[in-house]
Amino acid sequence: MARFHETGVFKREIITEDAAMAFVNSYQIPDRYNRADEVQVGAVVGNDKVTNEGYGLPVVDMARLLDPEHREKEIAWLGSACRDWGFFQLINHGVDEVVIEQMKGNTLQFFELPLEDKNSVAARPYSIEGFGHHFNRLSTDKLEWAESMLLNLQPTNERKIEFWPSKPPTFRDSIENYSKEMWNLATQLLTFMASDLGVDQETLLAAFRGKRQSSSLHRYPPCRHPEKVMGAAPHTDGLALTILLHVDDTPGLQISKDGLWHPVQPLPGAFVINIGEILEVLTNGSYKSVLHRVLVDAERGRATIVVFHDASIGGVVKPLPELGEARYRSIERPEFSKGFLRALSHGKERFLDTLKI
């Protein structure tokens, strides 16, 4: 992924004083944030129900996955969520609450720092890591209504410690602990996914072992004109498995399904899990990597902690051989990133569709 910039298709802009002022006083939306035309694309389902039956985003219960009496049914439910939605909320996940609360607290403390402090770990124009705007696409050159802190977490030799905030002082420990918890959770979920897919657990886990884990911390300031700005423009995730934690209960994430945007109503204490492009390929198209976006609230700020897990089979992105005739052509991992980013940046067709056989 260090090769992303070689494609020359994205850049990360720093948060300037003017940007910070625009976020605070949002009566006037500067032109580069004004994406009213994009916000209006696609109808939003007025659906705030979170149920296991209705049309809401599926809720998967880890306690049931671990309970022999309910396991089989819950694995099937997990599988259907990954096939039909590409997203689900996970409850009773068993992740250490102290680690979660410390990570949430330190994330908020970081974002509350004076701009000068946050910019001491500012992204460089063509670096993935550091503090700044999220990526902006060269096709529009518009900016997202958010400030984001991106860091590589694992393997440790791929960390760029110069981007790791030293304020608040516990930040580095918190994210280190959080990284381990997320790796354990990802591993656990993958074993159940393997059961659902009917593949050997070890084969699926091996694709993730030793691969990169990275994080994005996002803060979406409230905006007096939420109909004009995008917290995150529509995208799919370019890695394999994403685990998102809401720091607060402000909604904003929307998932595309059947041509409609479905708002996610964050369940207290739950994670939002989604399938990235690479897991779609690994599962030979069984699990779906789905378009999502973030809209901003008029009054309430929102923060999220997102951890991404990469995967490949010996450095190649391709379907697991156990899953029958390949429906995607094999591609070297670095080429995959280039193609993914190029397609995203130019807002063209989904890169995965160009790999379909």
Ligand SMILES: O=C(O)CCC(=O)C(=O)O
């Ligand atoms: O903050 C969110 O709700 C979503 C963020 C996201 O989609 C991403 O970082 O890829």
Ligand SMILES: [Fe+2]
């Ligand atoms: Fe995403």
